[in-house]
Amino acid sequence: MNNILDKDKFSKRASRYIQLSGQVGGLLAKLGANKFLGMDIDKNKHALNLKKDLGEVKGPFMKIAQLVSMIPDALPIEYSNQLMQLQSHAPSMGESFVTRRMANELGENWKKFFLNFNTTASYAASLGQVHKAKLKNGDIVACKLQYPNMQSAVNADLNQFKIVLNLFEKYNKAIKTKKIFLEIKDRLVEEIDYVNEIKNIKIFEKIFNSNKSVNIPRIYKNCSTKRLITMSWLQGQSLEDVIKYSKNKKEFSERIATNIFNTWYMPFYKFCVIHGDPHFGNYSFKKNGDINLFDFGCVRFFPIKFVKAVLNLYYALEKKDEDLTIEAYKTWGFKKINKGLIKILNLWASYIYGPLLEDKKRLIQGEKNRGYGIDVANNVYKELKKIGGVEPPKEFVFIDRAAIGMGSLFMKLDVKLNWHKLFKDLIKDFDEKRILKERNRIIS
Numbered sequence: 001m002n003n004i005l006d007k008d009k010f011s012k013r014a015s016r017y018i019q020l021s022g023q024v025g026g027l028l029a030k031l032g033a034n035k036f037l038g039m040d041i042d043k044n045k046h047a048l049n050l051k052k053d054l055g056e057v058k059g060p061f062m063k064i065a066q067l068v069s070m071i072p073d074a075l076p077i078e079y080s081n082q083l084m085q086l087q088s089h090a091p092s093m094g095e096s097f098v099t100r101r102m103a104n105e106l107g108e109n110w111k112k113f114f115l116n117f118n119t120t121a122s123y124a125a126s127l128g129q130v131h132k133a134k135l136k137n138g139d140i141v142a143c144k145l146q147y148p149n150m151q152s153a154v155n156a157d158l159n160q161f162k163i164v165l166n167l168f169e170k171y172n173k174a175i176k177t178k179k180i181f182l183e184i185k186d187r188l189v190e191e192i193d194y195v196n197e198i199k200n201i202k203i204f205e206k207i208f209n210s211n212k213s214v215n216i217p218r219i220y221k222n223c224s225t226k227r228l229i230t231m232s233w234l235q236g237q238s239l240e241d242v243i244k245y246s247k248n249k250k251e252f253s254e255r256i257a258t259n260i261f262n263t264w265y266m267p268f269y270k271f272c273v274i275h276g277d278p279h280f281g282n283y284s285f286k287k288n289g290d291i292n293l294f295d296f297g298c299v300r301f302f303p304i305k306f307v308k309a310v311l312n313l314y315y316a317l318e319k320k321d322e323d324l325t326i327e328a329y330k331t332w333g334f335k336k337i338n339k340g341l342i343k344i345l346n347l348w349a350s351y352i353y354g355p356l357l358e359d360k361k362r363l364i365q366g367e368k369n370r371g372y373g374i375d376v377a378n379n380v381y382k383e384l385k386k387i388g389g390v391e392p393p394k395e396f397v398f399i400d401r402a403a404i405g406m407g408s409l410f411m412k413l414d415v416k417l418n419w420h421k422l423f424k425d426l427i428k429d430f431d432e433k434r435i436l437k438e439r440n441r442i443i444s
Contacts, residue, residue, distance in 0.1 A: 092124035093147070098131065101145050105228040112136075113223050117143070125281070127191060127297070132233060139232065141220060146227035150192040158185055183394035187276065191297035194229050200296035201231070204275070206442040207267050214263050215292045234292035236284030239412070246287075250415075255289040257415045261422050263291050264406060269426045271439055272307045274402060276300045301439075304432050305331060306395060311427060317346070317353050333393030344383040351376040352403050355419035364410035364419065 098119045102110045111117065114133045121129035128146040135141055147153075161184070165177040190196050198219050208214040215234050223230035236242075239256070246252035260283070267273045275282075276298035284292040309331035316324035326337050329345060355364050392400075 092121035092129050095119040098145065101148065102228070105145070105225045106223065123281070135220065135223070139220075141223075141230050142217065142233045143223075144194070144229040144231070146192065146194065150227075154188050154192060158188065179391060179394040187298050187300070194224070194226050197297045198224060198229060200299040203273070203299070203442050204267070204293065204296060207271060207273075213259050213290045215286075215290060217294070234284065234294075236286055236292040239283065239285060242285040242287065242289075243413075252289060253413045253415045254417060256285060256291075257410055257413045257417055258422065259289055259291050260406070260409060261417075261419070262426070263293060264402070265423070265426055268302075268307065269430060270435065271442060272302045272304050272435055273439075274300050274302070276402065302395060304435055308430075308432065311430060313349060314353055314356060317349060318357055332395070335391070340387050344380055344387070347376065347383065348380045356423040357420065359418065359420045361416040361418050363414070363416055364407055
């Protein structure tokens with residue numbers, strides 16, 4: 001098909017710079033004035049306007065903004081709260097846009113594939129929007145349609161993102177941002193490649209083919225392109241709605257939390273791969289608590305030795321084994337390990353591993369307050385700042401993001417589970433040779 005709309009051209013990148021620089025410039029000017037000069041601004045109002053502006057320009061910076069909003073102390077809380085909503089509350093594009101995009105992907109006679117096609121988006125996010133349709137064979141499908149010029153937008157937005165990270169690094173010496181930038185860059189490039197996403201969907205189909213409590217959409221290859229994915233429509237409800245109408249809310253919430261835990265962590269410990277975007281909008285739920293999982297653009301494969309180090313750190317904390325702790329952090333990629341750094345990193349690890357170390361039913365955050373995860377992360381960042389900062393391994397970006405995202409979801413469910421038992425069930429047959437064999441099977 002003719003994809004001239006999507007080529008990375010200087011003119012498109014220049015247009016994107018102009019379009020975005022006002023929003024980013026406004027953010028930097030006001031945050032900088034507030035941080036360095038002590039000037040008083042209405043952060044709530046400015047954050048709300050920023051979310052609206054970024055929603056209108058669409059594209060990768062929406063996702064970047066959401067990622068930054070999940071890094072503790074990167075932004076004032078008013079901005080974090082607003083920008084985290086970008087993914088699920090993005091304004092959708094209109095009918096004429098949809099018609100042009102579909103013609104660009106499937107040809108001028110694109111409607112021949114469908115009995116009907118709803119040009120009003122069912123969902124809209126940072127890189128594309130989803131339309132409900134019915135194929136000629138009667139199957140109900142979801143058409144995920146990418147916004148135009150995403151290649152140009154990624155290049156332009158990443159340059160703007162560098163500016164934001166440079167400012168962040170200037171007033172927050174705790175974290176070196178080079179690897180954060182590189183990791184997000186790699187994942188964004190992958191996310192605009194729908195051929196890659198289709199491959200990821202098929203991988204997750206194989207991962208969950210014997211698990212009836214997790215539903216992965218089926219791909220319709222003849223109606224899919226590099227910028228359009230046509231997949232089966234998975235009917236489900238939001239987390240709030242499915243719990244609201246359940247008969248036994250406590251028991252039902254526990255079932256959903258257990259399913260979510262296994263859905264995210266089973267691929268990590270059995271195949272060393274994660275679904276890297278644990279955003280509320282990427283799940284919907286059946287009335288029996290089964291999960292529909294969406295959005296496979298951000299999938300991360302880890303070296304098996306890295307996941308082994310994740311387990312080694314658990315065992316080290318469990319046995320209070322300092323030598324094994326040092327070995328685990330080194331395998332993760334931390335440099336210049338010393339007692340001071342270990343003490344700080346163990347504070348972070350207490351948040352990640354704390355629920356897994358206690359063999360009892362408990363809230364994910366323990367008896368702490370509702371902001372426990374962010375509080376711990378902020379304390380870690382403050383302590384790192386005192387010792388001159390640290391450059392985290394690039395794998396940390398999505399491990400940390402996922403931990404905070406999953407923790408927020410479990411806190412929202414407000415359930416007490418034996419997380420220790422769930423975890424032990426997942427890792428009991430961890431074997432590097434078996435994982436390598438299984439990984440080769442799912443990617444073949």
